[in-house]
Amino acid sequence: MTQVRPMRADARRNYERLLKAAAEAFAEHGENASLDDIAKRAGVGSGTLYRHFPTRQALLEAAYVDRIEALGLRADEIARELPPGEALIEWLYEVCVGTIEVRGLKTLLGSAVTDGSSAAVTACGTFMKDAAGRLVGAAQKEGTLRPDLEPVDVLRLAHGISTASELADGRGAHIRRYLLLLTEGLRP
Amino acid sequence: MTQVRPMRADARRNYERLLKAAAEAFAEHGENASLDDIAKRAGVGSGTLYRHFPTRQALLEAAYVDRIEALGLRADEIARELPPGEALIEWLYEVCVGTIEVRGLKTLLGSAVTDGSSAAVTACGTFMKDAAGRLVGAAQKEGTLRPDLEPVDVLRLAHGISTASELADGRGAHIRRYLLLLTEGLRP
DNA sequence: CATTAAACGGAGACAGTCCCCGCTTTCTGT
DNA sequence: ACAGAAAGCGGGGACTGTCTCCGTTTAATG
Numbered sequence: 195m196t197q198v199r200p201m202r203a204d205a206r207r208n209y210e211r212l213l214k215a216a217a218e219a220f221a222e223h224g225e226n227a228s229l230d231d232i233a234k235r236a237g238v239g240s241g242t243l244y245r246h247f248p249t250r251q252a253l254l255e256a257a258y259v260d261r262i263e264a265l266g267l268r269a270d271e272i273a274r275e276l277p278p279g280e281a282l283i284e285w286l287y288e289v290c291v292g293t294i295e296v297r298g299l300k301t302l303l304g305s306a307v308t309d310g311s312s313a314a315v316t317a318c319g320t321f322m323k324d325a326a327g328r329l330v331g332a333a334q335k336e337g338t339l340r341p342d343l344e345p346v347d348v349l350r351l352a353h354g355i356s357t358a359s360e361l362a363d364g365r366g367a368h369i370r371r372y373l374l375l376l377t378e379g380l381r382p
Numbered sequence: 383m384t385q386v387r388p389m390r391a392d393a394r395r396n397y398e399r400l401l402k403a404a405a406e407a408f409a410e411h412g413e414n415a416s417l418d419d420i421a422k423r424a425g426v427g428s429g430t431l432y433r434h435f436p437t438r439q440a441l442l443e444a445a446y447v448d449r450i451e452a453l454g455l456r457a458d459e460i461a462r463e464l465p466p467g468e469a470l471i472e473w474l475y476e477v478c479v480g481t482i483e484v485r486g487l488k489t490l491l492g493s494a495v496t497d498g499s500s501a502a503v504t505a506c507g508t509f510m511k512d513a514a515g516r517l518v519g520a521a522q523k524e525g526t527l528r529p530d531l532e533p534v535d536v537l538r539l540a541h542g543i544s545t546a547s548e549l550a551d552g553r554g555a556h557i558r559r560y561l562l563l564l565t566e567g568l569r570p
Numbered sequence: 571c572a573t574t575a576a577a578c579g580g581a582g583a584c585a586g587t588c589c590c591c592g593c594t595t596t597c598t599g600t
Numbered sequence: 601a602c603a604g605a606a607a608g609c610g611g612g613g614a615c616t617g618t619c620t621c622c623g624t625t626t627a628a629t630g
Contacts, residue, residue, distance in 0.1 A: 199576095202627055203627065203628090204577065205627095208578080230618075238578075240618085240620095241577090309550065309551060338570075339570070343568065348568075350550055351564075353542075354539075361538045376563075378567045379564070379568075380527055381527065381565065382526075382529065391596070396608085417588085418587075426610075429590080429608095429609065429611070433608075
């Protein structure tokens with residue numbers, strides 16, 4: 195996975211700069227921030243940007259992997275604090291909040307749970323699916339979650355909840371309620 | 383609501399042509415189809431397009447109002463065929479299928495249930511909310527739907543289900559199942 | 571150092587959005 | 601029927617963003 199030959203010093207430096215600039219720009223202007231502008235912020239030519247990150251997706255992913263890893267770790271942390279059923283819901287809540295607060299993370303997580311994505315994005319997806327899998331498995335074992343649910347289903351539904359909440363107010367104010375409706379069902 | 387002075391004949395003609403071209407283009411290339419290209423297809427200058435439809439949203443709406451009206455009518459049709467609880471679900475299913483099959487309709491319906499949209503989009507939204515309101519009210523009266531649900535909540539959640547299904551396979555194959563999970567809840 | 575291959579950068583081709591304003595067409599009153 | 605007014609047309613062009621190509625620079629290596 196790692197490069198055979200280590201990266202050249204200037205390449206590594208530019209890579210880091212781009213990442214920093216990208217995170218800033220995405221946070222500021224959303225996932226459609228101008229790529230040439232990101233290159234400019236980083237003080238490199240646009241060619242350099244496109245060499246390191248061939249697609250917007252690739253850059254988006256690289257800029258937010260740490261966030262995703264944090265979410266994955268958070269899963270186990272929560273699992274230690276709460277009973278399995280509640281832990282899953284709480285984690286999904288945090289995932290939803292993340293996708294709404296950090297503009298750009300949503301797109302990335304979305305394609306991470308999409309069938310037939312690129313290899314790079316798949317790595318992200320696997321990480322999330324594994325984290326979800328642990329919580330889902332525990333809740334199912336406990337008997338508080340339907341046994342026919344796959345981790346990826348849960349992630350996709352959470353993504354749907356994010357979307358619904360976003361429609362409601364652009365902030366995350368409705369996440370808790372919509373997540374509750376999902377877990378409890380729409381019947382009285 | 384109608385113009386004080388009726389539209390000039392050429393204006394009306396161009397308006398219709400644009401609408402037809404737009405529906406084609408959106409269906410073919412998705413909601414981001416080139417607007418200048420739509421103008422070209424319609425055989426008018428781009429200035430004419432932008433005069434009639436100041437924003438992409440406006441054009442999108444105009445091109446798909448009939449679809450939305452059809453969905454609204456479908457609500458009452460289904461209400462006559464099925465008991466209230468089932469009718470709501472079936473209608474939501476058809477709404478979801480529509481948003482996935484007809485590229486562009488999803489964005490429109492999305493902004494129709496968003497707080498703080500333009501007046502024009504609001505008209506669309508009101509129509510859908512009214513239709514949903516009738517089904518939701520009936521189901522609540524029957525006792526098969528939580529009484530604390532607003533029609534707009536249901537529409538937003540349906541939108542979320544569409545998003546989740548889209549992630550799954552790009553087609554609508556998962557809609558039924560995800561809709562069932564929403565109505566039944568995630569518990570066993 | 572000298573060599574060499576990796577990496578850089580930014581000009582420029584291309585595509586999309588949207589406005590501006592001189593020209594054309596329709597409508598109106600006589 | 602026709603002249604004048606006003607509504608409407610259209611496409612040129614400014615602007616922004618994407619992405620590639622290739623001559624130049626720079627780090628690594630013996």
